[in-house]
Amino acid sequence: xxxxxxxxxxxxxxxxxxxxxxxxxxxxxxxxxxxxxxxxxxxxxxxxxxxxxxxxxxxxxxxxxxxxxxxxxxxxxxxxxxxxxxxxxxxxxxxxxxxxxxxxxxxxxxxxxxxxxxxxxxxxxxxxxxxxxxxxxxxxxxxxxxxxxxxxxxxxxxxxxxxxxxxxxxxxxxxxxxxxxxxxxxxxxxxxxxxxxxxxxxxxxxxxxxxxxxxxxxxxxxxxxxxxxxxxxxxxxxxxxxxxxxxxxxxxxxxxxxxxxxxxxxxxxxxxxxxxxxxxxxxxxxxxxx
Numbered sequence: 001x002x003x004x005x006x007x008x009x010x011x012x013x014x015x016x017x018x019x020x021x022x023x024x025x026x027x028x029x030x031x032x033x034x035x036x037x038x039x040x041x042x043x044x045x046x047x048x049x050x051x052x053x054x055x056x057x058x059x060x061x062x063x064x065x066x067x068x069x070x071x072x073x074x075x076x077x078x079x080x081x082x083x084x085x086x087x088x089x090x091x092x093x094x095x096x097x098x099x100x101x102x103x104x105x106x107x108x109x110x111x112x113x114x115x116x117x118x119x120x121x122x123x124x125x126x127x128x129x130x131x132x133x134x135x136x137x138x139x140x141x142x143x144x145x146x147x148x149x150x151x152x153x154x155x156x157x158x159x160x161x162x163x164x165x166x167x168x169x170x171x172x173x174x175x176x177x178x179x180x181x182x183x184x185x186x187x188x189x190x191x192x193x194x195x196x197x198x199x200x201x202x203x204x205x206x207x208x209x210x211x212x213x214x215x216x217x218x219x220x221x222x223x224x225x226x227x228x229x230x231x232x233x234x235x236x237x238x239x240x241x242x243x244x245x246x247x248x249x250x251x252x253x254x255x256x257x258x259x260x261x262x263x264x265x266x267x268x269x270x271x272x273x274x275x276x277x278x279x280x281x282x283x284x285x286x287x288x289x290x
Contacts, residue, residue, distance in 0.1 A: 010254050011159070013234070013261045015151075018158045019269040023067060026276050030068045033283065040283035041070035042100040042126065042275075043092050047085060047111065048078035053104045060102070063272050069279060070097055082111045086119050093121040099286055100126035100279035123286055126278040129175070137183050144278050149181035151270025152213065152234050153188070161211075161232055161259060164189040169209035171195045171202075171222070171248075177215040177236055185211070202226075220250040227253050233260040236267050 030040055042064050046057050057073065064071040074088060085103075092101050101124045107113050117125075122132040128146035136143030156163060168190040172178035182192045195205055206212060206226040214222050215236035227233065237248030247263030254260055261267050 010257060011259045013155050013159060013259050013266055015155060015261060015266040015269040018155055019151075019273040021158070022154065022270075022273050022277060023063075026273075026280050027067045029280055033280075033287075034068065038283065038287050039068075039070045039097075040100070040280050041072070041095075041098045042102065042279045043072040043074060043095070043098045044102050044104060045074045045076065045085070045088060045092075046104040047076045047080050047107050050106070053106075057104055060272055060275065063276060064279075067276055069276070072098065078108050080108075080111075082115065085111060085116060089116065089119045093119075093124065098124065099283035100124055100275075102127055102275065124282055126275055126282055128180070128278065134175075134180075137180060140187055144282060145184070145274075146176060146180045147271045147274040147278065148177050148236065148267065149184050150278075151274045152181055152236075152267055153184050154270060154274065155234070155261070155267070156188075156232075159259065163211050163232075165191070166210035167191050167193070167208055168211040168213065169193045169195060169206055170213045170215070171206065172213075172215035172236070174215065178213075181213055181215075185213075214248040216248050218248055219246045220248070222249045222253060224250065224252045224256050227256050229256050230258045231256070233257045234267060235261050235263055238263060238268055 033040065044057050044060055046053055061071050061073055092098050101120050103116055105113060117129045120130055122130045125133050125144050128144045133143045137145060163185065168185045170178050170182045170192065173194055173196045178194060182194050185192050193205060195202055203226050207228050209228060209231055211232045212227060213234045217237055217239065219239040219241055233249055233253055235247035235249040239246050245264050
């Protein structure tokens with residue numbers, strides 16, 4: 001059975017399907033580890049009652065359990081002090097049942113996010129945000145990678161989209177998506193240009209891309225006159241508008257792209273899946289003889 005749908009010359013990159021394939025692989029490996037008495041464990045920490053964060057945490061917890069992993073949720077009041085949060089992280093760092101620690105962002109304003117990220121054991125940093133893991137990524141050393149960019153690489157691999165020698169343009173320079181995907185694409189031997197709000201001649205640069213990654217949080221910002229005929233387009237945007245969820249790329253881009261991720265159902269499903277994959281990999285590294 002085909003794992004994508006085709007509309008004219010466009011191939012839809014189906015993140016839901018690829019996510020399902022990877023989760024099945026993770027589940028098989030989790031069961032293998034269990035035969036050795038090892039159960040991958042993920043701890044999710046949430047501070048406050050942000051509805052979007054609460055929904056995301058529930059989804060992570062459900063996925064973790066569905067894959068046979070051990071799951072812990074630590075829900076703290078919004079008034080929780082930074083000292084208390086750091087104490088919890090220290091306890092989780094020392095907890096042998098926990099192989100992955102994720103602190104849900106954003107945090108209340110009185111808590112320094114980077115101080116919290118730095119406190120997580122890099123071996124358990126399944127978000128891939130710790131400076132040690134960022135450094136490993138930048139020099140091409142194996143380490144835990146940020147989930148959303150890692151998911152995009154898996155999408156490219158699943159569809160056998162070879163980007164070696166191709167021009168990849170990344171629109172967005174965040175620490176969560178833009179910067180790490182740029183480094184990952186470089187490791188795939190793409191020639192990478194990063195664009196942002198201060199970039200001059202933006203339209204011309206975007207139109208030169210063989211692969212275009214868009215992660216700026218602006219609904220429908222990229223239109224078809226900005227995209228090269230036959231380009232691969234990865235839309236990271238998830239924007240809630242009156243009609244529902246839309247990406248950063250206008251639907252009309254499907255008329256010129258060769259491959260494109262839909263919103264929803266493209267990059268989005270890969271993020272939690274790669275979090276589970278990272279938790280599994282962290283568990284195997286910590287239990288090096290697994």
